[in-house]
Amino acid sequence: MHKKKIFSRESVYFHFFISPWFLGFLIFTLWPIIQSIYISSTDWEMQLNVAPKFIGMANYKNLLFNDELFWISLKNTFYYAFGSVPLGLILALILALLLNQKLRGITIFRTIFYLPSVISGVAVALLWVWIFNPQFGIVNAILAKLGLPTPGWLTDPAWAMPALIIMSLWGVGGSMLIFLAGLQGIPTEFYEAAEIDGAKLWAKFRYITLPMLSPTIFFNLVMGIIGSFQIFTNVYIMTSGGPGTATLVYVLYLFQNAFLYFKMGYASAMAWILFVIILTLTLLVIKSSAFWVYYETEVKR
Amino acid sequence: MKKFLVVLCLGVMFLVSSVLYAAPVEIRYIYWGNTEELQFREEMIKIFEQKHPDIKVIREGNPPAEYDRKLTAQLTAGNAADVINMCNDWWGQRGRQGAFADLTPFVKKDKLDLMKLFWSFPIKSMQSPGILEGLPYILKTQALFYNKKLFEEAGLAYPNDNWTWDNFLEAAIKLTKGEGAQKQYGVVGFPTINAAWMFGGDVTSSNMKLVVANNPKTLKGIQFLRDLIFKYKVMPTIAEFQAMGTGVRFSTGKGGMMIDYSWSIAWLQQAMHDPWDVVQLPMDPATKKRYPECRADGLAIYSQSKNKDAAWELVKAFATDPDIQKYIAKNEGIPALKSIALSPEHLNTFKEGFKPYNKKAFVDAVSYAKLQPFGGYYNELGTAWTREMDLVLLGKESPEEALKKFQTVGNDILKRLTK
Numbered sequence: 001m002h003k004k005k006i007f008s009r010e011s012v013y014f015h016f017f018i019s020p021w022f023l024g025f026l027i028f029t030l031w032p033i034i035q036s037i038y039i040s041s042t043d044w045e046m047q048l049n050v051a052p053k054f055i056g057m058a059n060y061k062n063l064l065f066n067d068e069l070f071w072i073s074l075k076n077t078f079y080y081a082f083g084s085v086p087l088g089l090i091l092a093l094i095l096a097l098l099l100n101q102k103l104r105g106i107t108i109f110r111t112i113f114y115l116p117s118v119i120s121g122v123a124v125a126l127l128w129v130w131i132f133n134p135q136f137g138i139v140n141a142i143l144a145k146l147g148l149p150t151p152g153w154l155t156d157p158a159w160a161m162p163a164l165i166i167m168s169l170w171g172v173g174g175s176m177l178i179f180l181a182g183l184q185g186i187p188t189e190f191y192e193a194a195e196i197d198g199a200k201l202w203a204k205f206r207y208i209t210l211p212m213l214s215p216t217i218f219f220n221l222v223m224g225i226i227g228s229f230q231i232f233t234n235v236y237i238m239t240s241g242g243p244g245t246a247t248l249v250y251v252l253y254l255f256q257n258a259f260l261y262f263k264m265g266y267a268s269a270m271a272w273i274l275f276v277i278i279l280t281l282t283l284l285v286i287k288s289s290a291f292w293v294y295y296e297t298e299v300k301r
Numbered sequence: 302m303k304k305f306l307v308v309l310c311l312g313v314m315f316l317v318s319s320v321l322y323a324a325p326v327e328i329r330y331i332y333w334g335n336t337e338e339l340q341f342r343e344e345m346i347k348i349f350e351q352k353h354p355d356i357k358v359i360r361e362g363n364p365p366a367e368y369d370r371k372l373t374a375q376l377t378a379g380n381a382a383d384v385i386n387m388c389n390d391w392w393g394q395r396g397r398q399g400a401f402a403d404l405t406p407f408v409k410k411d412k413l414d415l416m417k418l419f420w421s422f423p424i425k426s427m428q429s430p431g432i433l434e435g436l437p438y439i440l441k442t443q444a445l446f447y448n449k450k451l452f453e454e455a456g457l458a459y460p461n462d463n464w465t466w467d468n469f470l471e472a473a474i475k476l477t478k479g480e481g482a483q484k485q486y487g488v489v490g491f492p493t494i495n496a497a498w499m500f501g502g503d504v505t506s507s508n509m510k511l512v513v514a515n516n517p518k519t520l521k522g523i524q525f526l527r528d529l530i531f532k533y534k535v536m537p538t539i540a541e542f543q544a545m546g547t548g549v550r551f552s553t554g555k556g557g558m559m560i561d562y563s564w565s566i567a568w569l570q571q572a573m574h575d576p577w578d579v580v581q582l583p584m585d586p587a588t589k590k591r592y593p594e595c596r597a598d599g600l601a602i603y604s605q606s607k608n609k610d611a612a613w614e615l616v617k618a619f620a621t622d623p624d625i626q627k628y629i630a631k632n633e634g635i636p637a638l639k640s641i642a643l644s645p646e647h648l649n650t651f652k653e654g655f656k657p658y659n660k661k662a663f664v665d666a667v668s669y670a671k672l673q674p675f676g677g678y679y680n681e682l683g684t685a686w687t688r689e690m691d692l693v694l695l696g697k698e699s700p701e702e703a704l705k706k707f708q709t710v711g712n713d714i715l716k717r718l719t720k
Contacts, residue, residue: 046373047678048718049398135482135544152540157697243539243691244698259370261681 096179117173182216332386390676393429435599476557489556512711595670
């Protein structure tokens with residue numbers, strides 16, 4: 001009896017304190033999400049100042065069968081994701097391994113490598129425009145010193161996307177930090193036991209570090225995929241999708257449809273297609289995790 | 302007793318004053334502008350408010366990039382500002398949607414002779430079928446900017462109003478010298494729309510129903526522009542432009558000529574050390590015609606506004622109040638009011654600290670100006686155009702291919718927007 005009373009008082013407080021967030025979620029997240037499903041089935045050219053007209057699946061049909069730019073943007077986004085995610089993961093892991101050494105002043109290095117991740121996206125994008133500047137940028141200055149060809153980077157359709165992928169490594173500090181936490185969670189006894197058995201550096205990495213780190217890799221992989229499919233700021237600021245359609249990524253095209261051309265129904269349909277793509281990819285990764293992710297407590301048969 | 306009388310007097314005064322004194326009418330005015338433009342409009346509003354103490358203007362200034370979104374949202378919600386800043390390159394779209402009130406009755410009531418007060422171009426471009434949707438207050442046109450020092454160094458006479466594109470090319474070749482990052486180019490700014498128009502070509506039909514870009518005249522112009530880069534090498538490539546843009550190249554003396562807008566004057570006055578001037582755009586050698594672009598910013602009244610009379614006062618004042626128009630002139634804008642724009646006071650006086658320049662070149666351009674087809678919700682057409690032109694100027698696509706593709710894509714867009 002006594003317990004229940006306390007519980008109910010707690011529960012009142014709980015609901016009271018949670019209510020702003022809960023209401024916020026209902027009004028500003030859930031409702032727009034539901035609304036966007038409906039809008040995606042309408043022809044709503046907001047600029048023409050006409051009410052949304054229900055057209056069923058026509059937006060989806062147009063996107064899939066009549067819109068060349070939709071497929072181009074999808075292709076570009078996959079290009080970006082397949083370039084930036086593996087590269088980012090590998091670099092973050094290497095950095096984390098280096099920063100996991102027990103050295104004096106290592107925390108300073110950790111801070112330095114994490115620092116880029118806290119700078120605002122727009123500032124970073126503008127900075128990289130200069131780094132990639134074909135005539136005065138530091139990248140081409142170095143390439144020229146080495147006697148290598150100097151591409152036009154953001155102004156060359158062939159190099160614009162690689163440039164964006166290289167740039168994405170700037171934000172590697174976030175996954176590095178998570179890897180670092182994962183590395184520090186690996187019990188040192190494993191390494192000691194392996195050393196007694198005569199394991200070398202590579203064997204320790206291959207048979208202890210990697211398996212023990214696999215849940216962290218899994219997490220970073222999923223977050224990386226989701227993030228890379230949503231790339232927007234850098235492209236919006238640096239290339240606006242150009243030259244031509246070389247960097248027209250999915251979310252940029254969605255943004256253009258929604259907020260430049262005001263095709264709200266069309267843009268909503270695009271958003272839902274993106275949701276399905278990201279969901280599918282994430283589920284695939286989760287499904288595959290059974291084969292390569294190991295949990296300490298798990299018993300393999 | 303004395304006390305009672307004082308209270309009584311105060312009471313009567315209060316009653317009388319509250320009857321006589323009506324609170325000022327409030328009107329909302331939505332507009333765009335960067336920091337300087339916002340300040341500029343603020344000053345214009347202040348002049349208006351001083352002359353109309355009965356009207357209070359609620360300012361809704363927006364950064365240019367957000368304006369379309371803000372206005373569209375307001376119109377969709379049915380709660381737009383009473384006075385709306387607009388541009389003639391919207392091609393009467395908003396008027397056709399019923400978003401703007403017809404200004405004709407107000408014009409008639411106040412007996413304004415529009416064709417006398419203004420050039421016909423801005424007025425005509427603010428008419429959509431049946432209604433006058435706005436009154437212009439400031440004009441923005443193009444001219445050919447040239448670096449006097451570089452012309453002298455090359456032993457060339459300055460450009461003049463009789464120049465054709467042949468003279469332009471000839472000078473561009475002679476002005477180009479050097480190599481690499483320090484190369485000096487003959488041309489450092491040439492909007493693609495001017496290339497499309499330069500030999501009498503066009504991008505869209507005049508009623509904006511069709512894309513007609515795929516025609517020999519437009520093709521000739523785009524080819525000309527492409528040749529400046531690849532054949533004559535008198536204009537930087539896109540990569541070089543990214544390294545250093547039009548304005549910086551010109552202002553630092555690395556370019557002999559550029560086609561640019563009147564709004565660049567204020568910046569150039571401060572940034573450029575070499576002597577420079579402007580002249581009208583060169584002519585098509587065959588027809589002796591020139592095709593500069595002209596935009597006119599104007600004010601419109603929201604069709605659902607409850608304060609249309611007060612709103613009209615602001616619209617009228619911006620366009621015709623001599624003090625406001627003179628303020629525009631004094632700050633290096635082209636006033637829409639003809640009498641002020643053509644006055645020697647405007648043409649021959651310059652803002653403090655500014656070097657004199659051929660202001661008349663910009664004013665003259667209004668008479669044969671064209672309207673760019675990418676404003677307002679034709680934005681999407683503009684994106685498609687830029688996409689193709691990028692590829693042409695990168696040398697990745699031929700002008701023929703680009704125009705053909707643009708025509709197909711563009712017509713789809715127009716079909717949708719005019720349905």
